[in-house]
Amino acid sequence: xxxxxxxxxxxxxxxxxxxxxxxxxxxxxxxxxxxxxxxxxxxxxxxxxxxxxxxxxxxxxxxxxxxxxxxxxxxxxxxxxxxxxxxxxxxxxxxxxxxxxxxxxxxxxxxxxxxxxxxxxxxxxxxxxxxxxxxxxxxxxxxxxxxxxxxxxxxxxxxxxxxxxxxxxxxxxxxxxxxxxxxxxxxxxxxxxxxxxxxxxxxxxxxxxxxxxxxxxxxxxxxxxxxxxxxxxxxxxxxxxxxxxxxxxxxxxxxxxxxxxxxxxxxxxxxxxxxxxxxxxxxxxxxxxxxxxxxxxxxxxxxxxxxxxx
Numbered sequence: 124x125x126x127x128x129x130x131x132x133x134x135x136x137x138x139x140x141x142x143x144x145x146x147x148x149x150x151x152x153x154x155x156x157x158x159x160x161x162x163x164x165x166x167x168x169x170x171x172x173x174x175x176x177x178x179x180x181x182x183x184x185x186x187x188x189x190x191x192x193x194x195x196x197x198x199x200x201x202x203x204x205x206x207x208x209x210x211x212x213x214x215x216x217x218x219x220x221x222x223x224x225x226x227x228x229x230x231x232x233x234x235x236x237x238x239x240x241x242x243x244x245x246x247x248x249x250x251x252x253x254x255x256x257x258x259x260x261x262x263x264x265x266x267x268x269x270x271x272x273x274x275x276x277x278x279x280x281x282x283x284x285x286x287x288x289x290x291x292x293x294x295x296x297x298x299x300x301x302x303x304x305x306x307x308x309x310x311x312x313x314x315x316x317x318x319x320x321x322x323x324x325x326x327x328x329x330x331x332x333x334x335x336x337x338x339x340x341x342x343x344x345x346x347x348x349x350x351x352x353x354x355x356x357x358x359x360x361x362x363x364x365x366x367x368x369x370x371x372x373x374x375x376x377x378x379x380x381x382x383x384x385x386x387x388x389x390x391x392x393x394x395x396x397x398x399x400x401x402x403x404x405x406x407x408x409x410x411x412x413x414x415x416x417x418x419x420x421x422x423x424x425x426x427x428x429x430x431x432x433x
Contacts, residue, residue, distance in 0.1 A: 135163070136163055136167070138156075138159075138160070141156075141159055145159070191345070191365075191368045191369070191370050191380075192345070192348055192365050192368065194366060196348060196349060197348065197355075197362060197365050197366075198357075198362075199351055200241075200348055200351055200353045200354060200355055201354075201355060201356065201357040202241060202243075202354035202355075202356070203354070203356055204243045204244065204245055204354050204355065204356030204358075206245055206298075209233055209243065209245065209299060210298050210299065211298075211299065211300060212233050212236065212299055212300060213233070213234060213299070213300040213302060214231045214232060214233045214234075214245070214295075214299050214300065214301055214302070214402070215231070215232050215234075215301070215302055215303060215304070215305070215398055215401035215402040215405060216229060216230065216231050216232075216292075216295075216301060216303070216304035216305065216394075216397075216398055216401070217229070217230045217232070217304065217305045217306075217330075217393070217394035217395060217396065217397030217398030217399070217400070217401065218230075218288070218304050218305070218306050218307075218394060218397070219307060219390040219391070219393040219394040219397070220283075220285075220307065220314070221388075221390045224251060224254070224281070224282055224283075225250075225283075225388065225390070226248055226249070226250050226275075226388050226390050226391075227248070227249040227250075227283050227288060227390065228246065228247070228248055228249075228390040228391040228393070228394040228395075229246070229247040229248075229249075229288060229291060229292070229304075229394060230244055230245070230246050230247070230361075230391060230394040230395045230397075230398045231244070231245040231246075231247075231295060231299065231301065231398060232244055232395070232398035232399050232401070232402040233245070233299075233402075234402050234403075234405075235352075240352060241351070241352050241353060241354045242347060242352060242353055242354070242399060242402060242403075243354045243356075244353065244354065244355045244356070244358070244361070244395055244398070245356075246274075246355075246358050246360065246361050246391055246394075246395075247276065247288075247291055248269075248274065248275040248276065248360050248390075248391060249275070249276050249277075249278055249283050249284075249287055249288060250266060250270070250275050250276075250277055250278070250283065251277070251278060251280060251281050251282050251283055251284075252277035252278060252279055252280065253279075253280055253281040254281050255267050255270065255277060262387065264363070264387065269359060269360055272359075274358065274359060274360050275360060276291075285313075285314050285317075288314070289314070289317055289318070289321065292304070292318060292321055292322070293321055296321065296322060301322070302401070302405060303322070303325060303326050303327065303328050303401055303405075304318060304322070304326060304327055304328065304401075305328050305330045305397035305398060305400055305401045306318075306327050306328065306329055306330060306397070307329075307330060307331070307332055307393075307397075308329040308330070308331060315327050328401060330397050330400065332379070332393075333379070334373050334377045334379055337379035337380070337396065338373075338377035338378060338379055339400075340396050340397065340399060340400035340403075341370075341378050341379050341380065341396055342378065343399060343400070343403055344395065344396045344399050347399065353399075358391075360391060361391045361392070361395065363387075364387075364388055364389045364390065364391045364392050365389075365392055367385045367386045367387040367388060367389050367392075368380050368385050368389050368392050369381050369384045369385045369386070371384065380392055380393055380396070
């Protein structure tokens with residue numbers, strides 16, 4: 124079976140061997156060959172597409188897991204993000220609690236204002252203070268440095284104190300026009316209720332972590348990165364988490380981050396995807412809606428169970 128690291132195997136990126144997997148290529152002609160070229164070029168630029176292109180275009184069996192965004196591609200989106208300059212701006216949140224012993228991530232996504240072309244990401248990370256040094260030695264990750272530099276907030280005790288998260292949300296509501304927060308429904312009832320009390324009835328939007336809920340926003344987040352329509356301000360914690368992400372694919376080619384198989388923590392990436400999902404789904408105040416002129420034609424089922432939180 125062809126493998127990328129096999130010196131004796133055919134390289135699926137080599138146009139000279141494509142006919143082995145596509146015997147009708149000589150009859151389909153240049154249009155189909157151009158199509159394969161575009162597919163291969165896309166896979167070279169987007170690691171998350173490699174397995175799909177291999178499987179569908181070259182009949183190569185692949186793992187269901189694949190690495191995602193390359194460091195150069197991510198670094199190209201390191202445009203500055205100035206929290207002070209964003210005051211009063213509309214934004215949408217994504218909150219990934221993980222476990223109380225681990226990193227919790229709150230990410231705000233600011234849609235482009237007039238004359239802008241990028242979504243800006245503002246990240247807040249939280250970690251229990253009492254186990255930081257143990258985690259630094261065990262994981263060889265500079266959590267202590269990031270705390271000193273202000274990239275992570277250390278909460279007292281050996282578990283994340285959710286009151287710090289709630290206080291941060293209150294501050295963000297005062298500083299920005301924070302419309303709502305996307306939220307994993309699993310194990311979140313108590314803090315979700317607290318957030319509703321802070322932000323109002325429609326402030327919390329449940330987002331499941333399966334393919335049905337995550338595939339579309341994950342692909343949109345990927346698209347925004349590759350088109351340089353994301354600004355992350357070179358946040359070192361988020362950049363580290365991006366490098367950890369492994370994607371899981373289903374047979375239909377849908378993708379979502381896989382926490383179990385990723386090399387390390389990816390909570391900030393999951394939170395960013397949920398924040399971008401909310402930001403891209405929501406209609407800006409100054410835009411026209413088609414429903415204003417033609418009404419609602421049909422209702423599509425929503426895979427996010429409302430449970431009174433919508």
